[in-house]
Amino acid sequence: MKEILQPPTAAIVQNETKRVRELFDKNVVPSYARFDLVLERGEGNYVWDADGNRYLDLAGGIAVCSLGHAHPEITTALTEQSRKLIHVSNLYYTKPQGQLAKRIVDQIAPGRVFFCNSGAEANEGLFKLARKFGHDHGRYEITTTTDSFHGRTLAGIAATGQEKVKKGFAPAVEGFRQVPFNDLDAMRNAITKSTAAILIEPVQGESGVTIATPEYLIGLRRLCDQHNLLLMFDEVQAGHFRTGKFQSWQTIVASASGGRSDHRQDADATMLPDAVSMAKSLGGGFPIGAFWVREKYADVLSAGTHASTFGGTPLGCAVALKIFEVIERENLADNARETGAFLLGELQKVQQRFPNIVKVVRGFGFMIGIELQPEFKAGEIVKQLHRRNVLTVPAGASVIRLLPALNLRRSEAEEGLRLIESLVRDLAREKK
Numbered sequence: 001m002k003e004i005l006q007p008p009t010a011a012i013v014q015n016e017t018k019r020v021r022e023l024f025d026k027n028v029v030p031s032y033a034r035f036d037l038v039l040e041r042g043e044g045n046y047v048w049d050a051d052g053n054r055y056l057d058l059a060g061g062i063a064v065c066s067l068g069h070a071h072p073e074i075t076t077a078l079t080e081q082s083r084k085l086i087h088v089s090n091l092y093y094t095k096p097q098g099q100l101a102k103r104i105v106d107q108i109a110p111g112r113v114f115f116c117n118s119g120a121e122a123n124e125g126l127f128k129l130a131r132k133f134g135h136d137h138g139r140y141e142i143t144t145t146t147d148s149f150h151g152r153t154l155a156g157i158a159a160t161g162q163e164k165v166k167k168g169f170a171p172a173v174e175g176f177r178q179v180p181f182n183d184l185d186a187m188r189n190a191i192t193k194s195t196a197a198i199l200i201e202p203v204q205g206e207s208g209v210t211i212a213t214p215e216y217l218i219g220l221r222r223l224c225d226q227h228n229l230l231l232m233f234d235e236v237q238a239g240h241f242r243t244g245k246f247q248s249w250q251t252i253v254a255s256a257s258g259g260r261s262d263h264r265q266d267a268d269a270t271m272l273p274d275a276v277s278m279a280k281s282l283g284g285g286f287p288i289g290a291f292w293v294r295e296k297y298a299d300v301l302s303a304g305t306h307a308s309t310f311g312g313t314p315l316g317c318a319v320a321l322k323i324f325e326v327i328e329r330e331n332l333a334d335n336a337r338e339t340g341a342f343l344l345g346e347l348q349k350v351q352q353r354f355p356n357i358v359k360v361v362r363g364f365g366f367m368i369g370i371e372l373q374p375e376f377k378a379g380e381i382v383k384q385l386h387r388r389n390v391l392t393v394p395a396g397a398s399v400i401r402l403l404p405a406l407n408l409r410r411s412e413a414e415e416g417l418r419l420i421e422s423l424v425r426d427l428a429r430e431k432k
């Protein structure tokens with residue numbers, strides 16, 4: 001006989017939420033300030049909590065869930081590859097890793113790809129690349145920028161230009177210094193005989209969505225050419241078609257020529273970095289990171305100099321390949337650009353209507369920062385949006401970020417706008 005499932009009662013659900021929280025309180029390292037939500041499942045651009053409440057997900061797992069939740073083609077890629085081969089180590093060749101590397105090379109320019117598991121690990125690869133590159137000439141220093149974020153490893157926090165991530169972890173890994181972002185003179189003045197590389201995020205995400213100017217990027221390229229330095233971009237958050245092109249620097253550089261031409265040609269004609277780190281959206285939720293290095297420097301990390309047990313497993317690469325395929329087939333880069341432009345434009349209208357609540361709205365594609373007036377704390381506003389059934393991400397003190405999946409529909413964007421606008425309107429009413 002078929003079992004009849006009754007929905008859980010409110011009391012049972014509350015107990016369940018409490019039990020999950022207790023598990024965390026007793027057993028999980030408390031290094032995250034978590035929101036009071038127990039999320040249980042997702043589908044497309046929605047997730048559900050343990051109480052059965054549905055939320056529109058404009059956070060995308062912090063720019064990770066490139067195809068939303070429970071995408072059937074990801075499930076198929078996972079199950080089919082796991083039936084064949086999950087892992088064998090990098091002592092051997094596997095087809096998915098080679099194919100994924102080619103996909104990435106084809107999107108940037110001739111070069112090679114190293115696979116790892118996260119953004120911080122991809123950046124560690126860049127740090128080692130720069131050290132090895134400069135080693136024979138006694139050069140080791142990497143210049144980064146203030147308000148940047150490059151991950152939570154020891155070298156990652158040394159590279160990061162935010163004091164709060166470094167606090168309590170002295171002594172810092174040597175060889176990193178920060179200069180103001182979008183300031184070419186500051187970068188030029190920071191170059192010493194020890195400098196080996198420059199590393200920036202073309203769009204600073206964690207500190208509140210600040211975009212590099214095309215002149216800055218092109219100027220950095222010239223500086224690196226003049227001083228024989230590696231130009232390295234951290235595209236962990238802004239990359240993978242989020243801004244309308246594969247990597248955000250390609251969108252920024254193309255914007256200088258009206259955004260019309262093919263990004264690969266733009267990159268070749270005006271600028272190409274020497275190395276790029278990526279992670280997050282690459283695996284759509286499956287942990288995978290990578291860095292691309294230009295052909296000229298492909299041999300700097302020679303056999304035996306760098307490795308990762310789980311880097312580039314057949315399973316992770318099969319998922320990432322499927323994500324590339326779906327993004328291409330469904331023109332999701334165009335969707336990110338167009339639906340993102342719609343969201344940005346509408347949010348800027350909200351800003352104009354409520355300037356005493358919203359200071360500025362900036363970004364491009366599906367990477368948008370809503371900066372509120374300083375009396376509003378980002379974390380509090382994100383919580384208030386939870387009560388209106390929408391997920392967003394705090395950044396810096398008073399910026400909330402929208403980093404949705406690349407397949408967010410126009411109707412879902414409109415729903416998000418309505419929810420955000422209703423909160424802004426209520427805040428304006430309360431402020432009177």
Ligand SMILES: Cc1ncc(COP(=O)(O)O)c(C=O)c1O
Binds near residue numbers: 119121
């Ligand atoms: C620009 C940037 N670099 C690196 C990282 C670190 O990535 P992960 O958390 O995967 O180590 C992040 C994470 O937010 C990031 O935004």
